[in-house]
Amino acid sequence: MKTLSKLGMVAAIAGSLFLSSCATDSYVVERPAEPVYVRPVSPYANAYWVPGEWVYRGNRYVYRNGYYVRPRANRVYVQGNWYRGPRGYSWRKGHWR
Template sequence: MKAATKLILGLGLVGTLFTSCAGDYYVSERPAEPYYVRPASPYADAYWVPGEWAWRGNRYVYVNGYYTHARHNHVYVAGYWRHTNRGHVWVHGHWR
């Protein structure tokens, strides 16, 4: 049992080390946002979460927005492009 516990703790530690290595992905030019029509609201308290950029296969790809239930006492902060001296990086949206 002690060996299993040590193994689980070791794997957890290694996992956290590798996730901390996943940093920001910079590009020299921001990709153009595609045009698409937002669908009609599917239910009464629906909140539209705007589309975002995701890093996949050495490039940013656009992920369409979606409807979700509004979160009580929270505000959604939309994602945005941040310009740095290394290039442009996408900052993901989140509920605050």
């Protein structure tokens, strides 16, 4: 009987921890897995491949495939990346610098 009451206490503690982690003001964003994507053949000479990026839509991150662009004169493309913040991971969008 004592083991049953200990088991019940452990279950109650675990349940309360689970429910407290599901509160709406407390969430953690997990870093999604990188999808496998084959880069298509360049459509023209000197085309620059902008790698795919993550976009936050509808309470989750979705992957947007990369694409080719004409390179910008005297500018460099800085690729997007994941960074870890207090609420989990966030995506920094790539940009031309």
